[in-house]
Amino acid sequence: xxIQFSKKAGKxxxxxxxxxxxxxxxxxxxASYLTMIGTQNHAVARSQAWNSALNYxxxxxxxxxxxxxxxxxxxxxxxxxxxxxxxxxxxxxLAGGSYSVVIVxxxxxxxxxxxxxxxxxxxxxxxxxxxxxxxxLPLINVAFAALYNLDMNGYGLASDSWNSHDPNxxxxxxxxxxxxxxxxxIASEFGIVDIGNHTISGNLYLGPTASYxxxxxxxxxxxxxxxxxxxxxxVLPMSTPLAxxxxxxxxxxxxxxxxxxxxxHDFTVAGDYExxxxxxxxxxxxxxxxxxxxxxNFSPANIHVLGGITNSGSxxxxxxxxxxxxxxxxxxxxxxxxxxxYFGLPGVTAVTFGGTTSFIGVIYAPEAALTLNGGGNNIGxxxxxxxxxIRMNGHYNFHYDxxxxxxxxxxxxxxxxxAEL
Amino acid sequence: xxxxxTHPARPPAAFTLVELLVAMGxxxxxxxxxxxxxxxxxxxxxxxxxxxxxxxKSRNALDILxxxxxxxxxxxxxxxxxxxxxxxxxNSVSAQTIAFTYDSRVGTVVFSKTGQGDRTLLSGCEQWxxxxxxxxxxxxxxxxxxxPATNSAGQLDPSVCKLINMSWKCxxxxxxxxxxxxxxxxxxxxxxNKVR
Numbered sequence: 001x002x003i004q005f006s007k008k009a010g011k012x013x014x015x016x017x018x019x020x021x022x023x024x025x026x027x028x029x030x031a032s033y034l035t036m037i038g039t040q041n042h043a044v045a046r047s048q049a050w051n052s053a054l055n056y057x058x059x060x061x062x063x064x065x066x067x068x069x070x071x072x073x074x075x076x077x078x079x080x081x082x083x084x085x086x087x088x089x090x091x092x093x094l095a096g097g098s099y100s101v102v103i104v105x106x107x108x109x110x111x112x113x114x115x116x117x118x119x120x121x122x123x124x125x126x127x128x129x130x131x132x133x134x135x136x137l138p139l140i141n142v143a144f145a146a147l148y149n150l151d152m153n154g155y156g157l158a159s160d161s162w163n164s165h166d167p168n169x170x171x172x173x174x175x176x177x178x179x180x181x182x183x184x185x186i187a188s189e190f191g192i193v194d195i196g197n198h199t200i201s202g203n204l205y206l207g208p209t210a211s212y213x214x215x216x217x218x219x220x221x222x223x224x225x226x227x228x229x230x231x232x233x234x235v236l237p238m239s240t241p242l243a244x245x246x247x248x249x250x251x252x253x254x255x256x257x258x259x260x261x262x263x264x265h266d267f268t269v270a271g272d273y274e275x276x277x278x279x280x281x282x283x284x285x286x287x288x289x290x291x292x293x294x295x296x297n298f299s300p301a302n303i304h305v306l307g308g309i310t311n312s313g314s315x316x317x318x319x320x321x322x323x324x325x326x327x328x329x330x331x332x333x334x335x336x337x338x339x340x341x342y343f344g345l346p347g348v349t350a351v352t353f354g355g356t357t358s359f360i361g362v363i364y365a366p367e368a369a370l371t372l373n374g375g376g377n378n379i380g381x382x383x384x385x386x387x388x389x390i391r392m393n394g395h396y397n398f399h400y401d402x403x404x405x406x407x408x409x410x411x412x413x414x415x416x417x418x419a420e421l
Numbered sequence: 422x423x424x425x426x427t428h429p430a431r432p433p434a435a436f437t438l439v440e441l442l443v444a445m446g447x448x449x450x451x452x453x454x455x456x457x458x459x460x461x462x463x464x465x466x467x468x469x470x471x472x473x474x475x476x477x478k479s480r481n482a483l484d485i486l487x488x489x490x491x492x493x494x495x496x497x498x499x500x501x502x503x504x505x506x507x508x509x510x511x512n513s514v515s516a517q518t519i520a521f522t523y524d525s526r527v528g529t530v531v532f533s534k535t536g537q538g539d540r541t542l543l544s545g546c547e548q549w550x551x552x553x554x555x556x557x558x559x560x561x562x563x564x565x566x567x568x569p570a571t572n573s574a575g576q577l578d579p580s581v582c583k584l585i586n587m588s589w590k591c592x593x594x595x596x597x598x599x600x601x602x603x604x605x606x607x608x609x610x611x612x613x614n615k616v617r
Contacts, residue, residue, distance in 0.1 A: 040473045047480045208557045208568035223573040226555035226581050418613035419492055
């Protein structure tokens with residue numbers, strides 16, 4: 001017996017095929033979508049690493065500048081011994097990256113810093129290198145500056161410049177009114193500048209919030225209103241000063257000095273000293289003295305720095321607190337301001353000058369109000385001053401010695417060019 | 422003997438009207454869902470592609486702006502008058518002039534540099550603005566900002582410009598609709614190489 005089944009239409013795998021095709025299309029779309037997202041993700045990650053690398057490189061520059069401005073041994077702080085004027089490379093690792101930095105001191109002070117950052121996800125390292133040249137900026141670079149108000153009474157020429165080391169701008173190292181230049185600039189960071197009827201042979205530097213009052217033509221240079229300079233507080237540069245020698249001077253001493261008070265500090269040996277009084281001060285030729293002043297009302301009747309251009313003595317006064325009066329006779333035989341500095345530490349709040357002769361020297365007391373009494377056509381400040389405020393109760397001439405910019409104290413290294421390599 | 426097994430004969434079957442309507446309804450619904458999902462997916466895909474394009478262009482533009490402005494020694498001139506805004510800088514070290522020019526008529530920001538051909542950094546750009554600041558910071562207890570680069574007469578002066586704040590907005594369209602936008606709002610770039 002044969003059993004026959006009737007034939008029916010055969011089943012075909014069309015559903016499976018369609019499903020596979022659809023799945024393939026969806027899979028391809030999903031894969032390309034995910035690939036695009038992944039690429040975008042990588043691109044963003046690399047971009048972040050790329051930008052971060054520059055930050056790390058600049059962190060290296062900051063460390064190099066800090067090292068240079070510490071004014072100590074450049075090889076300290078793990079920088080290592082110099083190799084032909086090159087310090088480093090110093091490598092520091094920070095969270096998320098690292099930098100490697102080198103200081104080259106010869107012939108131009110230059111910092112090379114490379115920042116390294118690992119790209120997330122990908123794991124590769126990107127790096128960027130910057131080259132920064134730096135120069136030392138002078139602390140005293142204007143005729144007079146005040147953090148706040150600058151109030152000038154009187155009239156006539158108030159400031160010009162000269163150079164005690166340039167025969168074209170001085171005579172035998174002395175200020176010569178026939179040999180002047182136009183760098184007698186003045187500055188105020190935050191205050192009101194009242195120029196009165198004076199003329200400034202230089203620029204007027206103002207901070208963005210400072211203002212000034214003057215007539216047309218009183219400022220012979222340019223008026224800037226983006227002045228952005230910090231006047232750092234004075235730090236006592238000595239640790240254990242010696243007691244200053246006291247000499248009894250009833251009439252004259254051996255060197256022919258006359259003391260009004262009967263006593264004087266006559267420095268014949270260079271060094272760091274301290275005083276607790278306001279006796280006369282004499283610094284003999286060729287002697288360099290740094291003097292800590294502990295008395296709160298420092299007002300010597302005589303300060304005399306002896307010696308000529310070639311063998312001048314040198315006096316740096318560091319008053320700790322109180323007020324300083326420079327109304328006595330202040331004589332610097334060399335006529336070079338670099339030979340007499342008055343530094344007021346943060347505790348000094350007032351400095352007064354009212355002598356009958358010109359002041360030759362530099363006053364730097366950024367927390368003190370400077371008052372200039374008296375004055376006259378032939379009375380002035382030969383040198384420079386930087387204080388919290390300035391008030392001139394009369395006409396004063398400021399003759400800024402441009403050599404203070406090269407021979408005077410520095411505020412440290414600052415970048416003067418920047419380039420990504 | 423032959424035994425034939427056959428299915429019982431059936432009369433030709435057909436959908437009833439109700440069945441047909443239900444089937445058509447389900448089919449149309451299914452097709453609609455699939456079509457909508459497909460279109461939505463395509464738009465999303467295109468939108469994402471647009472965003473990737475905008476983002477990469479903006480990042481590239483920002484990188485170039487960053488590099489050129491940082492290396493520049495001074496801002497020479499600027500123009501804020503539409504339809505064309507521009508910034509022109511100089512790099513005295515490499516003796517090159519760098520310009521960024523926004524043309525609102527065509528919506529492009531073009532970068533040009535001495536010795537190099539013009540390069541379109543941004544397209545579809547609806548807005549490109551910049552502000553100029555000097556070097557002095559304005560520091561408060563809660564914020565650090567900068568003062569405008571104005572001279573003593575109160576006029577914007579490129580010679581005192583130390584910092585440039587830029588922002589731009591670019592768009593991309595999907596089927597004539599502006600869907601994607603990309604904004605860079607706080608790109609503050611310092612002219613590192615400008616000494617004074």
